[in-house]
Amino acid sequence: MSDVVISVRELTKRFGDFTAVDRISFDVHRGEIFGFLGANGAGKTTAMRMLCGLSYPTSGSGTVAGFDVMREGEKIKRHIGYMSQRFSLYNDLTVWENMHLFAGIYGLTKRETEVRAVELLTRLNFSQERNTLVGSLPLGWKQKLSFAIATIHRPEVVFLDEPTGGVDPVTRRQFWEMIYEATEGGTTIFVTTHYMDEAEYCSRVSIMVDGEVRALDTPAHLKQQFGAESMDEVFRTLARGAQRGE
Amino acid sequence: MNAIEIHNLSKSYGKHKALDDISFDVRQGELFGLIGPDGAGKTTLFRLLTTLLRPSAGSATVDGHDIVKEYRAIRSCVGYMPGRFSLYGDLSVEENLNFFAAMFGVTVAESYDLIAPIYSQIEPFRKRRAGKLSGGMKQKLALSCALIHRPKVLLLDEPTTGVDAVSRSEFWDMLAGLKEHGITILVSTPYMDEASRCERIALCNEGRILGIDTPTNIVKAFDKRLYGVSARNMYSLLDRMRHTKGVVDCYPFGERHHMVVDEECDIEHLKMECTDIESFNIVSAEPTIEDMFIKLMKR
Numbered sequence: 001m002s003d004v005v006i007s008v009r010e011l012t013k014r015f016g017d018f019t020a021v022d023r024i025s026f027d028v029h030r031g032e033i034f035g036f037l038g039a040n041g042a043g044k045t046t047a048m049r050m051l052c053g054l055s056y057p058t059s060g061s062g063t064v065a066g067f068d069v070m071r072e073g074e075k076i077k078r079h080i081g082y083m084s085q086r087f088s089l090y091n092d093l094t095v096w097e098n099m100h101l102f103a104g105i106y107g108l109t110k111r112e113t114e115v116r117a118v119e120l121l122t123r124l125n126f127s128q129e130r131n132t133l134v135g136s137l138p139l140g141w142k143q144k145l146s147f148a149i150a151t152i153h154r155p156e157v158v159f160l161d162e163p164t165g166g167v168d169p170v171t172r173r174q175f176w177e178m179i180y181e182a183t184e185g186g187t188t189i190f191v192t193t194h195y196m197d198e199a200e201y202c203s204r205v206s207i208m209v210d211g212e213v214r215a216l217d218t219p220a221h222l223k224q225q226f227g228a229e230s231m232d233e234v235f236r237t238l239a240r241g242a243q244r245g246e
Numbered sequence: 247m248n249a250i251e252i253h254n255l256s257k258s259y260g261k262h263k264a265l266d267d268i269s270f271d272v273r274q275g276e277l278f279g280l281i282g283p284d285g286a287g288k289t290t291l292f293r294l295l296t297t298l299l300r301p302s303a304g305s306a307t308v309d310g311h312d313i314v315k316e317y318r319a320i321r322s323c324v325g326y327m328p329g330r331f332s333l334y335g336d337l338s339v340e341e342n343l344n345f346f347a348a349m350f351g352v353t354v355a356e357s358y359d360l361i362a363p364i365y366s367q368i369e370p371f372r373k374r375r376a377g378k379l380s381g382g383m384k385q386k387l388a389l390s391c392a393l394i395h396r397p398k399v400l401l402l403d404e405p406t407t408g409v410d411a412v413s414r415s416e417f418w419d420m421l422a423g424l425k426e427h428g429i430t431i432l433v434s435t436p437y438m439d440e441a442s443r444c445e446r447i448a449l450c451n452e453g454r455i456l457g458i459d460t461p462t463n464i465v466k467a468f469d470k471r472l473y474g475v476s477a478r479n480m481y482s483l484l485d486r487m488r489h490t491k492g493v494v495d496c497y498p499f500g501e502r503h504h505m506v507v508d509e510e511c512d513i514e515h516l517k518m519e520c521t522d523i524e525s526f527n528i529v530s531a532e533p534t535i536e537d538m539f540i541k542l543m544k545r
């Protein structure tokens with residue numbers, strides 16, 4: 001297996017004469033936590049949709065989890081994990097039912113599902129809760145479960161779209177601890193967030209402005225480069241120069 | 247008289263206590279922040295203060311008016327910006343503004359000086375439908391509409407949620423400008439880093455208030471020593487530090503984990519014990535609002 005999990009070159013998306021994403025290029029390595037930042041309207045969502053196989057680029061090239069972003073959107077979708085604050089699990093289904101539902105969507109066989117579900121329940125220490133309705137679980141548990149289910153088909157890379165919005169500081173930290181644990185095991189994390197302090201958890205961070213990637217480095221190097229105290233300052237310096245609105 | 251006075255206020259939905267016996271005051275002209283995650287009770291409190299809900303117990307006044315008995319008086323003296331965009335998407339920018347002015351029996355011209363610094367930024371788009379505006383522009387229009395009748399008290403429920411860091415910062419600058427007009431502002435946010443933009447804050451969680459003070463005093467009350475630690479392997483570092491003598495708590499905090507130690511902890515000795523950890527690094531760290539929030543939550 002290659003060490004590069006996401007690799008894109010000159011990736012571009014145009015809608016009519018509007019260039020939403022303008023020739024972005026970067027690599028994401030195995031086990032990395034890659035932060036994908038940008039102001040509202042910078043083209044972040046459009047870029048993310050292309051990387052998740054939900055939309056085909058207008059031009060450029062690249063691979064995600066070994067599949068071609070120009071042609072193999074369906075395969076990409078099956079081989080990545082996705083978790084967002086807005087859409088996660090079904091509250092009216094039990095823990096076990098949620099696991100089975102998502103395993104089914106990802107095309108796991110019945111036997112694979114059984115094995116994997118038991119494995120996840122054990123790892124999460126959730127065996128007692130297997131028949132509990134997800135809606136009645138505390139927020140921190142829901143998040144853990146949500147992330148575990150996003151990895152039920154053992155994806156190489158998990159996309160986290162604003163994963164911790166509105167969550168209390170203690171639960172947020174439990175979440176990051178879980179992310180650290182996953183990357184330890186070789187899972188790659190691609191994360192978008194509006195919390196600039198969260199960018200500091202990432203191995204590397206890219207910042208999009210007006211459809212382009214304007215900065216890409218470790219948080220420490222970025223702060224040094226911009227003579228800034230925090231990632232918030234780095235972000236604001238870059239995003240203030242934005243020409244286009246949302 | 248304080249602009250807002252809250253006494254032992256509670257609101258329950260069935261068995262669930264959304265607000266559990268809270269009390270505090272907001273002074274005239276103060277910029278007061280409610281800082282807390284989803285489920286803290288922030289929206290419930292706003293709905294009580296705007297008389298959209300009735301309390302289960304306790305009482306409160308806004309600009310001297312009781313929130314149950316004098317709801318009519320309150321509705322004309324507060325400006326309210328709910329968390330969800332609640333203007334008319336099919337009306338244009340200026341139609342929305344005129345509509346709200348008409349509802350309160352005022353004209354846009356009468357209040358123009360107050361809203362000008364905010365409204366002038368979206369005025370070039372006054373013919374555009376509100377539903378077609380960007381997030382940052384919707385926010386500015388909503389604030390303009392909430393101010394159109396020159397309210398004494400402005401209630402803003404998570405105005406900066408989901409908005410990028412630049413627009414958030416601009417929004418806080420606008421609030422600071424409004425303070426100059428003597429308007430009392432109660433604003434909620436889940437972003438801890440926005441606490442420093444308020445004069446006083448209440449940290450809230452699960453219907454209760456964990457602490458109330460100026461942002462500076464809240465941080466000052468963090469009475470334990472705090473360090474930032476990092477190593478090549480951040481995940482195993484957490485476990486290692488949590489099992490080190492003298493360490494009270496250790497949690498992820500961006501590039502470095504934050505480590506809280508007790509009085510007896512000898513840092514030089516701790517460093518010696520950690521020489522086997524690859525790329526181990528320790529620096530003393532300044533506590534933040536978030537460290538305090540974590541401490542209060544775990545208490």
